[in-house]
Amino acid sequence: MKGPRKRKFRHRKQFPELNHLRIALVGQPNVGKSVIFNNWTGLGAIVSNYPGTTVEILEGTVYLSYRDVYSPRWHPGIKDWQPTEEDEFQQDDRPFRRDRPGRRQHGRGIGKHFRKWALKDFDETIEGLQLDIVDLPGSYTIVSPSTEDEKVTLRYLQQDTPDVIVNVVDATNLPRNLLLTIALLEFNIPMVVCLNQVDLARRMGIEIDEKKLEMLLGVPVIPTVAIHGTNLKLLLRTAAKSGAYKGVRPNPRRFLFPNGIEAKLRRLEQRLSQMQLCPMNLPLRILSQQLLEEYAQCAACIESSLESEEALNLVKTIRTEIEKEFDEDIVLVLGEKRKQYAIYLTEQVQQGKGKRVPLTEKISAILTDRVFGLPIALLVLIGSLLIMFAAGAIFDATVGEFWEAFINPTAQYLITTYVPSVIVQVILYYGLVLGIQAWLFIAVPFVATFYIILSILEDTGYMARIAFLLDAFMHRLGLHGRAIIPLLTGMGCNVPAVLGTRILSTRRERLIAGFLVVLVPCSAQLAVILGTVGLYASIFFAFLILAIVFGIIIGLGALLQHTLPGASHGLVMEIPPLRTPRLKPTLKKTWLRFREFVYIALPLIIIGGAVLGLLLYFPTPDFSYLYMVSLWAAPLVVGWLGLPAETAAAFVYGILRKELTVELLVILANGPINTFMTPRQMFVFALITTIYIPCIATIAVLFREYRWKYTLILATSTVILAFFLGGVANFIMLGLGFP
Amino acid sequence: MTTYQCPMCGRKFEKAQATGCAGCMMARACGAIACPNCGYEFPAVPEEA
Incomplete structure (x- = not known):
């Protein structure tokens, strides 16, 4: 019995120009490119960074085997696409000889006589070809790429010019995927469309006529189920043919813009x-x-x-x-x-x-509707703030009363009785007792509730819908796409929001977003607004402050957009389906966000409270260091802003962390804030705290991202703006008769 | 392999693809992860969780 032939692919000698093809897998994220790549190349992939970038691309090699070439299935859709007489290779109409099943099963060699015959065959010419497969990063668009992944995809298509593009398309979301296909057709590169996940589409009740799509696009379309490997060999073979027969490449139908x-x-x-x-x-x-x-x-x-x-x-x-x-x-x-x-x-x-149509899709359509979407989003925002306010009020009425009535007096008695040193007494009382009280009444009801709501909004899929709606709304102001995301992130914390501006592709966009992000009230600032004005003055005042701040953001954004030259880039989003949030991931997310308030904010508040206590009592309680500072700051704080002189210290503390301001007010008031400040003063105080200088962590990341000059401009301008608006609000409210 | 889905833009990605940690003082210790597509930062709770 003859052993296996060592050299199977002799035809490569005769057609040396056909011995090597480069196939690029291009598609949007999560469409199954990597599954196809792994199926074709196995485990032999080489992962490398694309030159000059940190984006990884996968490369692998596959040799078209006897079985790959002579697989009996032939996609009918490409039957019209055959070589013509002018082409180098002639199509042989003789049917494939299937009378030798033994050889086919073993897949070894194709026999001397058979080879002679098969050399003329269309399929034969691609047998044994070396195919270098490149899995390019997922890209939503290549017309105006904005992410590093999209830029790499475009650069690869431009500079490395593959022989064939395999455009992987998700059959369950055809319109969005075809946007990329339309752009790819503009490249003068043979292309095959892989219509993936057809099984899933069918289960969703979507039937796609791939032959008609083939006709409309002018390139072969192969339906596949990549995770099961269905039709992947056919896809590979069609891609190889598309590359090999450059002279007879199909005629892609390019998209023509209408209306002139x-x-x-x-x-x-x-x-x-x-x-x-x-x-x-x-x-x-x-x-x-x-x-x-x-x-x-x-x-x-x-x-x-x-x-x-x-x-x-x-x-x-x-x-x-x-x-x-x-x-x-x-x-x-x-x-x-x-x-x-x-x-x-x-x-x-x-x-x-x-x-x-599932109910969730009907709800989703209403939530993202151009007319109803924004009012619903506004109601959700107001509802979220009301829930936070209610949580704060309930906490204050129950735990707060208990703390004031029992914990505070007991702790005061124990400290004065058992601790002889006045310094230690002050440190323990102001740092530990009042510090923990202040932290408890701000962090737990307001911040924790905010994070629970945020996690629920994320897990239900509504957060993506808010971004979608805001994108459409802000577009009218000239702010759009990616710049929206850092603004929404800023509602949680400004630090990741500033870091998030890195994703913006131009310096102009980054500058605008950086400026606006620090004005967005973070969870701590929301706690300040609701914990002072909301709880002790009026919830309408709290909404008024938010309206003023968001008005400034929108106005400033529009102004910067028209002042700074350049353009903004859009963001392609994948709206996730609506779903019921699950308790465990929601609580886990809440804790992962909230733990910063335990590990970082709580020690800071305790230390801050102790230092403030010392400043209040030394050198003498009647003429303390804080009193001296207050005298110095009195013209601005008392004269212009109409606030108690001691609040100057709270403003300084607020640079460390925003929630420290209101917590120090609790310490200064030695009880509820309304015994220390009037509603007008609370309004002015919360307005300034929301706008003025970002916290130290935000300043640090701003310095890192934008350098000192921009950071200085930003910090100074927010301080000037905050104190100016605070003064104006003070005089308006005094004029309206607020005490 | 652990995958995450961005709650903001719907992008599915692996931890190695996440961006935003470089330069942060809390790098990789904060329990958060940033989406490579839109930059949104969210707690690193895997999609399967």
């Missing part, structure tokens, strides 16, 4: 083609769209040309024309047209969007 945009775009393309630039191997059509959308990175490509001024003027003219015609930002106009085309394609090929 197309003509303008072609005018620009034509002008760019005359300039003979674009050394980056970027299709002119993509470049034109990037220029119109003010995508910063393509500017260098244009500016290097001597005729750049003229081209940029043309870009500006076309942009103005389109924006004037549609009365909207060009990013929105072009994005909307692409979206409409993706929806049109989906409607053409998708038969039935599920037999019945």
Whole structure:
């Protein structure tokens, strides 16, 4: 019996140009690219950083085996796409010889005579090819990439130009996925569309006519179920054929913009083609769209040309024309047209969007509705604040009363009786007793409740819907996309929000977002507002403060957006389905956020309370250090702001942590704050605390992210703004008769 | 492999892909994780939990 042939793929000698192909897997995140990659390449993947970036790309090699090539299944959709007579290879119509099952089963060699015959065969030419598979990072868009992953994908397509693109598409979410497909068709690279998760789509009641999609896109479409390996060999074979038969590549049907945009775009393309630039191997059509959308990175490509001024003027003219015609930002106009085309394609090929629409989808549609969405979001925000307020009020009425009536007097008695030293008495009483009391009444009812609500909003999937709605709303003010996320993060804590601005692609966006983020009231500032004004003055005052702050954010955002040159980039989101939050993950998330208030804030409050007690009692209780500081700060604090002089110390403490301000008020008042301040004073105090200088941790990250100059400008301007507004509020309220 | 889903933009990712820890004083000790797509920071509770 003959042993296995050592050299199986002799035809490669005869067609040396066909011995190697590079296939790039491109798709949006979570569509199954990695599953396909692993199925094809096994465990032999090489993980490497793309040059100059930290983005990892996976590379693996696969040789098309006898079985891969002669798998009996043949996708009918690509039958029309065959080589013509002009091509190098002729199609042999003879049927595949299946009378030798033994050989097929073993998959060894194909026999001398059979080879001679099969060399003419279409399939035969790809047998034994070395296919280098590259798994590119998930990208929502490549027209105006904003994340590092998207930039790497675009750079790879431009500079490394694969022989074939396999565009992996999620069949359960066709419109969003087709947005990328439409852009990929612009590249002059053979492409195969992999329609993945068709089983899941079918279970959801979605039937997709892949042949029709193939016809509409002009490239082969292979339905697959990657996790089960269904049709993955067929996909590989089709991809290899697409690459091998460059002369007979299918005719991709490119998307043409409607309403006269197309003509303008072609005018620009034509002008760019005359300039003979674009050394980056970027299709002119993509470049034109990037220029119109003010995508910063393509500017260098244009500016290097001597005729750049003229081209940029043309870009500006076309942009103005389109924006004037549609009365909207060009990013929105072009994005909307692409979206409409993706929806049109989906409607053409998708038969039935599920037999019945689940209730959660109906609710989701209402929550993200253009008309009802924002009022509902506003109600949710007000409801959340009311829940926090109610928690604070209940806590104050129960635990607070108990603490005032029992713990405080007992602790005071024990300390004065058993501790002889006055210094230690002051430290213990102000640090431990009043410190813990202050922490308990701010951290537990307000901050913990806020984090529970935040976790619930996240786990239900509503947080993503708020971001979606805000994106649409803020877009009108010129603030959109990624800049929204740090603002929402800032509601929890400003530190991660400032760090979150890193994700913004331009310095301009980062500067704007950085400025606005520090104005967003964090959970601690919300506690200050609700714990002072809300609890002891009026909840309406608390809402008024929030309205003022958000008004400033919106106004300042619009002003900065129009002052600083450049453009903002959108964010592609995947709205998660609505679901019931589970108790354990929700509580775990709450604790992971809240523990900072236990490990960091509590010791700080105890130390701060002790130091404040010492400042109140020494050198003498009547003429203490705090009194001296108060005298110094009196013109501003008492004269302009109308506050008790001692609150100056609270403002200084607030730089450490915002909640320290109200906690020190509790210590200064030696009981409820309303015995120390009037409602007007509480309002002014909470307004200033919400706006003035960010806390020390935020200043540290601002310094790290933006350097000292911007940090200094930001800190100074917020202090000036806060004290100015505080004074104005004080005089207005005095004029209105508030004591 | 432990995967996380961003509650803000819906992106699923692995811990190695998370960004935002570099330069933070609490780096990798705060129990939080930042989404590589939108930058939103949230407690690192895996999707399966």
